[in-house]
Amino acid sequence: MTNQSEVIDLAVSHFAKHGLVNYSFGFDRAVRRAGQCDFRARRITISKHLVATASLEDVEQVLLHEIAHALVGKDAGHSKIWREKARAIGYRFERVDWEQLASGAKHYLGSCPNGHSHLRVRKPKGARSCRKCADRFDDRYLIRWELVGPNQ
Ligand SMILES: [Zn+2]
Numbered sequence: 347m348t349n350q351s352e353v354i355d356l357a358v359s360h361f362a363k364h365g366l367v368n369y370s371f372g373f374d375r376a377v378r379r380a381g382q383c384d385f386r387a388r389r390i391t392i393s394k395h396l397v398a399t400a401s402l403e404d405v406e407q408v409l410l411h412e413i414a415h416a417l418v419g420k421d422a423g424h425s426k427i428w429r430e431k432a433r434a435i436g437y438r439f440e441r442v443d444w445e446q447l448a449s450g451a452k453h454y455l456g457s458c459p460n461g462h463s464h465l466r467v468r469k470p471k472g473a474r475s476c477r478k479c480a481d482r483f484d485d486r487y488l489i490r491w492e493l494v495g496p497n498q
């Protein structure tokens with residue numbers, strides 16, 4: 347969970363550091379993506395839901411991903427040119443499910459009797475047992491689901 351003003355400070359300092367001029371920064375309400383670079387509007391936005399869920403370090407990674415897009419331009423897409431720029435400015439290419447983080451305003455946290463946790467965006471239908479406790483369905487290891495996350 348991160349404070350929006352911390353993210354603004356971070357964006358301003360990265361814009362300056364990487365020479366990104368004529369771009370503005372703000373937040374949006376996206377739940378299917380973590381960040382966006384709007385080339386036409388010359389604006390980078392980060393999902394409010396991501397900010398509410400993720401650490402400042404994770405938000406910074408999304409910011410660097412989008413700044414790299416702004417620096418190399420729309421036509422570069424996720425090509426080698428973009429990847430080199432992204433790496434140069436500190437993007438780490440981590441395998442994070444940003445979409446899930448952005449949608450993390452609400453998710454289901456499940457736990458089995460042995461304390462294993464399971465994260466789902468939607469509540470699974472029907473009874474599920476813990477796969478870490480048993481490979482097959484076993485009603486000794488039923489998962490109990492709870493809706494968690496910030497209420498915004
Ligand atoms: Zn991208």
Ligand SMILES: [Zn+2]
Nearest residue numbers: 458462476479
């Ligand atoms: Zn378990």
